[in-house]
Amino acid sequence: MDWLYIIVQGLVIIYAIYVFRKILKRPKKTHVISTDKDDELKPQLQEILKAEATPVVAPKKEISFKDRLKLGLSRSRSEVWGKLTNLFSGPALTEDTIDSLEELLYSADIGTATVAELIEEVKKKAKDGNFTEESFKTFLFDFLKGKMEPVQEKVDHSLYQFDKSAEKKTKVIMVVGVNGAGKTTTIGKLATKLRGQGASVVVGACDTFRAAAVDQLQVWCDRAGATMIRAKEGANPSGVGYDALQAAINQNADYxxxxxxxxxxxxxxxxxxxxxxxxxxxxxxxxxxxxxLLVIDAITGQNALRQAEEFHKTLGLTGLIFTKCDGSSKAGSAVTIVEQLKLPIAYIGVGETAEDLDVFNIDDYLHALLDN
Ligand SMILES: Nc1nc2c(ncn2[C@@H]2O[C@H](COP(=O)(O)OP(=O)(O)OP(=O)(O)O)[C@@H](O)[C@H]2O)c(=O)[nH]1
Ligand SMILES: [Mg+2]
Structure with missing residues (x-):
C-alpha cells in the first residue's frame, strides 16, 4: 500500500501549491481611474480617499407606528389580553372559563355594561358551537370594534393630516387635561408631525403658571420649527391664546x-x-x-370618565388624546372611554419621542392588543 500513500501525499502537496499560488496572485484592492492626465486624476483620487475615510454608518432603521403601538401595548398584552390563550387550553369554554373571561375583561378596565353584553353573547355563541382561540379572538375583535366604530367615524382626520390642497385657513386646536396627563409633550409631538407634513404651525404657551412648562414647550417648538408665542410668567392665559391665534392668522399659518x-x-x-x-x-x-381635545393618561382608567364629563360640560370637547399607553396595562380602557363618552380618540401616544404619536386607528389598536 506504499504506492497509495505516496499518491495521496503527492495530491496534498499539489493542492497546497495551488492554494499558495492563488494567494500570491490575489489582486490588491485598486481603483481604476479612466484618465491618464494627472490634473484630471487628482479630484477623482481625492473623492475615492474621502469615500474610504467615511465610516460606514448603518442606515437608521425606521420603526413603523404599528410596531411602536405593538411594543407600547406589550404590557397590556402580557398582563391582560395575552391571558386569553389560557382560557382555550381545554376542548370547550366552560362556565369556569367564562367566569375567568369576565374577570379578565374587568381587569382590562372594560366597563360593566359592555362586559355584561359581551359575556351574554359569548354564552349564546358557546352553545351553538365551540370557540377556538382564533375564532374567539375574531369575535372579540369584531365586538370591540363595533363598540368604537360608530364614535370613531366622527373624527375629522383633515384636522390632523395636513392637506396642502385644502382651503388655506388656520385650524385651531386647544389641548386640555388634568395635571401631568401629557398635554405639552403631545403638542410637541403633534407640532413635529404636522411640520413634517409641510404645515406651518404656531403654538401658544397658555400655561403661564410655570416658566418650566413654557421652556419645555419651547424645546419642542425649536426642534419642530414651529413658532411659539409666549408671555411672562403669570400672564393671563386667555390673552396668550388670543395673541397666538392673532399671530397664526397674520402668518396665514395652517395650525x-x-x-x-x-x-x-x-x-x-x-x-x-x-x-x-x-x-x-x-x-x-x-x-x-x-x-x-382632552388628553387622558391611559393609567387613569375609569376616573377618565369623570374627568371627561367635566371638561366636556365646560368646553364641549370634540375628541380625546390617549397617552402613555406604553406604561399601562389599562390601555384597553380606550374601548370603554370611547363608548361611554361618545367622544372619538383622535390620537394615541405610546412613548416620549415625536414618533410615538399617531392618529388613532381602531384596527391597529385592537390587533396590537389581541394578536400574540
Ligand atoms: N411613557 C410615556 N410618557 C409620556 C407620554 N406622554 C407624555 N409623557 C411623559 O409624561 C410626563 C408629563 O408630560 P407633560 O407633557 O409635561 O404633561 P402635561 O399634561 O403638559 O403636564 P402639566 O402641564 O404639568 O399639566 C412627562 O415626563 C412626559 O415625558 C407617553 O405617551 N408615554
Ligand atoms: Mg404642560
Missing amino acids: CILDTAGRLHTKENLMDELAKSKNVLAKLDPTAPHQI
Whole structure:
C-alpha cells in the first residue's frame, strides 16, 4: 500500500501549491481611474480617499407606528389580553372559563355594561358551537370594534393630516387635561408631525403658571420649527391664546395649537378660566377653536370618565388624546372611554419621542392588543 500513500501525499502537496499560488496572485484592492492626465486624476483620487475615510454608518432603521403601538401595548398584552390563550387550553369554554373571561375583561378596565353584553353573547355563541382561540379572538375583535366604530367615524382626520390642497385657513386646536396627563409633550409631538407634513404651525404657551412648562414647550417648538408665542410668567392665559391665534392668522399659518395649564376637573374657578380662554378665540375667528381635545393618561382608567364629563360640560370637547399607553396595562380602557363618552380618540401616544404619536386607528389598536 506504499504506492497509495505516496499518491495521496503527492495530491496534498499539489493542492497546497495551488492554494499558495492563488494567494500570491490575489489582486490588491485598486481603483481604476479612466484618465491618464494627472490634473484630471487628482479630484477623482481625492473623492475615492474621502469615500474610504467615511465610516460606514448603518442606515437608521425606521420603526413603523404599528410596531411602536405593538411594543407600547406589550404590557397590556402580557398582563391582560395575552391571558386569553389560557382560557382555550381545554376542548370547550366552560362556565369556569367564562367566569375567568369576565374577570379578565374587568381587569382590562372594560366597563360593566359592555362586559355584561359581551359575556351574554359569548354564552349564546358557546352553545351553538365551540370557540377556538382564533375564532374567539375574531369575535372579540369584531365586538370591540363595533363598540368604537360608530364614535370613531366622527373624527375629522383633515384636522390632523395636513392637506396642502385644502382651503388655506388656520385650524385651531386647544389641548386640555388634568395635571401631568401629557398635554405639552403631545403638542410637541403633534407640532413635529404636522411640520413634517409641510404645515406651518404656531403654538401658544397658555400655561403661564410655570416658566418650566413654557421652556419645555419651547424645546419642542425649536426642534419642530414651529413658532411659539409666549408671555411672562403669570400672564393671563386667555390673552396668550388670543395673541397666538392673532399671530397664526397674520402668518396665514395652517395650525394654531394652544397648550393649557393642567387642572383638576373639580376646580370650578380653573374650569371657568378655561372656558374664558376658549371663548376669547371667537373674537378673531367665530369658528375657533375647531378642535378641543382632552388628553387622558391611559393609567387613569375609569376616573377618565369623570374627568371627561367635566371638561366636556365646560368646553364641549370634540375628541380625546390617549397617552402613555406604553406604561399601562389599562390601555384597553380606550374601548370603554370611547363608548361611554361618545367622544372619538383622535390620537394615541405610546412613548416620549415625536414618533410615538399617531392618529388613532381602531384596527391597529385592537390587533396590537389581541394578536400574540
Ligand atoms: N411613557 C410615556 N410618557 C409620556 C407620554 N406622554 C407624555 N409623557 C411623559 O409624561 C410626563 C408629563 O408630560 P407633560 O407633557 O409635561 O404633561 P402635561 O399634561 O403638559 O403636564 P402639566 O402641564 O404639568 O399639566 C412627562 O415626563 C412626559 O415625558 C407617553 O405617551 N408615554
Ligand atoms: Mg404642560
